[in-house]
Structure formats: structure tokens, C-alpha cells
Amino acid sequence: MMNEEALAWVIHTRDPAFADWEGFTAWLERDAANAAAYDMLMAADADMDAIIPAEPVAMPIAANDAGEPRRAAWRWIGGGAIAAALVAAVSVGMLNRADIYTVTTRPGETRSIALDDGTQIDVNGGTTIRLDRNDTRFAALDAGEAAFTVRHDAANPFRVTVGDAVFEDAGTVFNIVHGTGATRIGVSEGKVIYNPQAEAISLPAGRGLADDAQGLRVMDVAPVAVASWRTGRLVYANAPVTQVSEDIARSLGITVHFTPQAATTRFTGTIRLDKDAARFFAGAAPLMGLTAVRQGKDWLLKEGNGPQS
Template identity: 40%
Template sequence: MRQNDQDKRAEAIEWVIRLRDPARADWEGFTAWLESDPSHNAAYEHVALTDREIEKAAVIDPVAPRPSNDNQPCGVVERRRVRWFTVTAATAVAGAGLMAIALYPVMIPAAGSAYAIETRVGEHRTVKLDDGTQIELNGGTRVSLRKGNPRFASLDHGEAAFTVVHDPADPFIVEIGNAHLQDVGTTFNVLRTSDRVEASVSKGTVLYNPGAEALRLDAGKQLRVTARGDVAVSEVDPATIAGWRENRLTYRHASLATVAADLSRNLGVPISVAPEIAGRSVSGVIYLDRDEAAVLPRVGALFDVDVTSTGRAWRLTAKPRNARQS
């Protein structure tokens, strides 16, 4: 018996919601769902379009908080590409016969002192704190801050670039799980995923875990800590650090799996890699474009892989042996 339209729409809504949350996103599962039935892509596109219309109706323009109001979060947020300040919305779509639920990040302080700033995949956001420090969030990123304390940030997941106004008497701290980074007059980029943390310094100095290892990272150094606790420091060109802010991704001996994850985060579309080539080491520079259909064929040519699409999902696979030899 064929799956009815209501079931398909319900599944499409679930995928729209899941892909907004990097902690729940399952690109492989999404690709498999799209490929399992040709009508799934149409259902997903319909829900995604409805979702965008809800966003337009629900947007709240950001307003810089008044200094005298302690109930407002510190900092000013600059919006790029899309409207960032939106609310959780649920609306009945006339004539569609379904309830579309759109979930959006909201920058509202909790009853305590903490509040969060979040981006969806494919979105960038800039936060300017009261002390002049600037935080730029890549797609699929969540940063927690504290009211009244502009010298602290926690990177919950994703990637962010920090340009810190240095104060020797009150150093800026970035919390990454149980670890900490402390600035010493610094511009640096931090990536946190389920399997690793990377901190790359483009200017100044950062201290990793100042109360324990006190590992010093000067400009041009990159720290990598795996989920197993392995720590490694390598050299990196400072000019390439946080290149995503300028629509540029630079790789030196990176795995294709890492490249795909970065592209998904920046382009906002699911990109998977065939298991047999996921660990392949590649080097090169990718120049991003808002149109993934323009970017991904260039990626395929650069890294000598086949790139195919199914609806909104993309996949990198090995080229046939005879094609690679020709």
C-alpha cells in the first residue's frame, strides 16, 4: 500500500525540524529518505517553502538593548543573508491539510544569567559584545553567553570566529565542554563537533586550559583535540583561518568527510560521502557560492570525485576506475 500524502507531509515536517538542529541532523538518513520515494522531494520542498513563508511572517527585527535594562542581553547582533530573530511558530496552512511547525532560534535571556545565540546551517551571524569583542557564528552553531559578563562565551557546537578586545586584568574565556581557551590579545577560530575540537589562532595568542596544561598557541598555530582526548598542535597559514567568513574554505591534508561537513554547514544542504572515500586526504581551496549547484561540481573536479544530487541532498562518490585512469 502506498504511503498516503498526509504521512509524507508529516515526515517532511520532521525532516525540516531535524535539519535545523545540528545535534539531530542526520544527512545520511535524509538522503536515504529522499531516495526511497520520488515524491518525498516534492513533499519536502512544499514544507520547506511553507516554512520560509512562516519565517517571513514571524520575523522580529533586532533592537540593541538599552544599557539601563538589566533584563536584556548584552551585545548587538548583525543579520546577514536571512532574518535571524524569529520565533517558534505553528500555523495551519490553508488548503494544505497539515500543520506546519517552524522552529527558530530566539535570543531571549533565561530567568538566570545565561542566554544562547544560534544559527541554522547555511547562515552566518555576527554578535558584538559590550566590551567591543566580536563573535562571528558560522552555520549550525550555538554560542551561550552571560548577561552582565561580556568576557565569557561557551561554544556549544559548531564554529565561531572571535575577535577579542584584550584586557589583561579580565581575560576573555571561551568554554568548550570541560576545556577553556583564554585570550592574550587575540583573533581566533574555534570548531566543535561530536568528534573533535579545533582552535586556530590568526593573531595574538591563546592559552588552552590555563589552569592545567596552559598550552600556548601563537598566531599560525592550530590545536586539535579528539573525542578520545588526543591533543596535537600544527602550523597553519593565518590568512586561511576562518576563511568561511569570506566564502573560502582552505584544506591541507583534510579528509573528504571533513570537507563534506564543512560544506553542509556553510551551504545549508545535506552533503554526504561514500564510506569508501570518506577518509581520503585532500588539499585545495573551495570558493563558496550561495548556489550549491555551482559549488559542488567544482568540488568534484578539484578532488577527483563524482558529485550527484537527489532533490536537495548531494553525495560525493568515487569515480569509476576507468574514468580516473583516462
């Protein structure tokens, strides 16, 4: 129903004779999702030329009809044709655009991407990121972790979308983690703006932001800890073991479980990564005050600081 209403408003507001701006504003304010649906369909307008001819073909005119201007004929076709074209633009133009491509890494696999504008993206394991061949100032992190070393351009800032959030650079090196129900960013150089059109939270070097079950909050981070996975280390300051476990799984390509009691543990320190899981946990688990137990191909972190198995 919402999409049908949004389509109707797109059709109406595209008409030069439209005058019901008060009704349109009331509809937008009734539900935040209305504005999002309307904006999505209006964005598809850029793709309309590929679907609707620049000079619309008029409906056939009967021999006894004096005829009417092409524009009038197109308006007579009206909502049905435009709505169908908009739906096509959204489904074809927005979702299956040839210029949008996806980079996916397996857990334990890393990849470095050099964009034509001079920006470099280092992608950690278990990550999915979308890029645009025609716009090197765009990235969408769908899941996982990526570090961005951005060439600054004040007139054309680099933007990363993560779910509903937008991170805009200001000449920056930063790292973003996007997992189930949580997003974290740390800035090591320059500055990032969180949601520049809404909260507009400025994150200079040495600052980070988390958006998770505890809400949205800003904190201090050690610049050397940002994207430390690129140098084979994981650096933490009072981080929950649940977060550490996710980072280990992503970087080493293994599945890590933890007991409820272990999940309450917090860790401060540096863990050196090692592709040999047994050797890694032999050193890492005691640092966290835990024991690591092999369970087939998986590992379990549990309370206690006994020998690893």
C-alpha cells in the same frame, strides 16, 4: 549518589567548625567527578542570597523555651534546608539565569555579534553559542563554528568554554569548530591558551589544535586560512573529506554524505563557497578528486572524478 555526597561535603565545609580536611581531601582524590560536582555546588553559593535570607529566620521557639541564637537555630535546620537551597540554586540560579542567553544559527545562516567590551564574534551556520549579559568576557560554544576577534584585557581575559575545555585569549583572533567528537581551533593573531589551569598549551598566531579520535595534538595553520569562511572560502591543508563535508554543510545549509572510500580522501587547496549547491559542487568536487551526486535535497560525495549530477 555522587551529588548527595557532594552536597554533604558542601554543607560540612561551609560550617566554621569543620575540621575533617583530611577526609575531604581523600574524597576529592577518589574520583575526579567528585571535585567537579563539589565545585558546581559551591559555585551556586553566589546565588544563595536570592534563595536564603541574609539573616535566616529562626525556628519558632516554644513559650517555655529560653531560646537560642538565630545562628544556632539555622544550624539546627542544617543539611536539609541548605541542601534544598543548593539544589534550587543549581537548577534555578545556574541553569535558568536570566543573564545567560543563547544564539543559534541555522545551517547556511551567519551572524555577527558585537559585545560591549569591543569583542566581535562571527557565528557560522548550524551553531549554538551561549553568552552572558553581565560578563562580556565569557562565551560557551556548544556546537558549530565561531570566529572571535577579542579586545585584549590582561586583567580580565576572554574565555571560551567548549565542552570540558577552556580557551583563554591573549589579544587574539581565532576560530573554533566544535562538532561530534572533535574540536579544532586555529589562531591567526595574538595567542590563545588551551586549558590554562591544566595543560596550559600556548597557541600563537599560525598554530592550531585539534582534539578528536586521534587525541590532542598541535599543528601549524596558515593564518589566512583561519575563519576563511567569513570571506566565502574554505582553505585546507591535508584535511579529510569528512571534515570538508561538515564545513560545507555548515556554511551552505545542505546535507552532505560520502561513501566510505571518499571518506578516506584528503584535500589541500581552496574551495570558493557558492549558495547554489549544484554550481558549488561542479567546481568543488573535481578539486577534491571526487564526484558529487544529488540525492533529493542532499548531496553524496563519491570516488571518481566524473561529471557532477
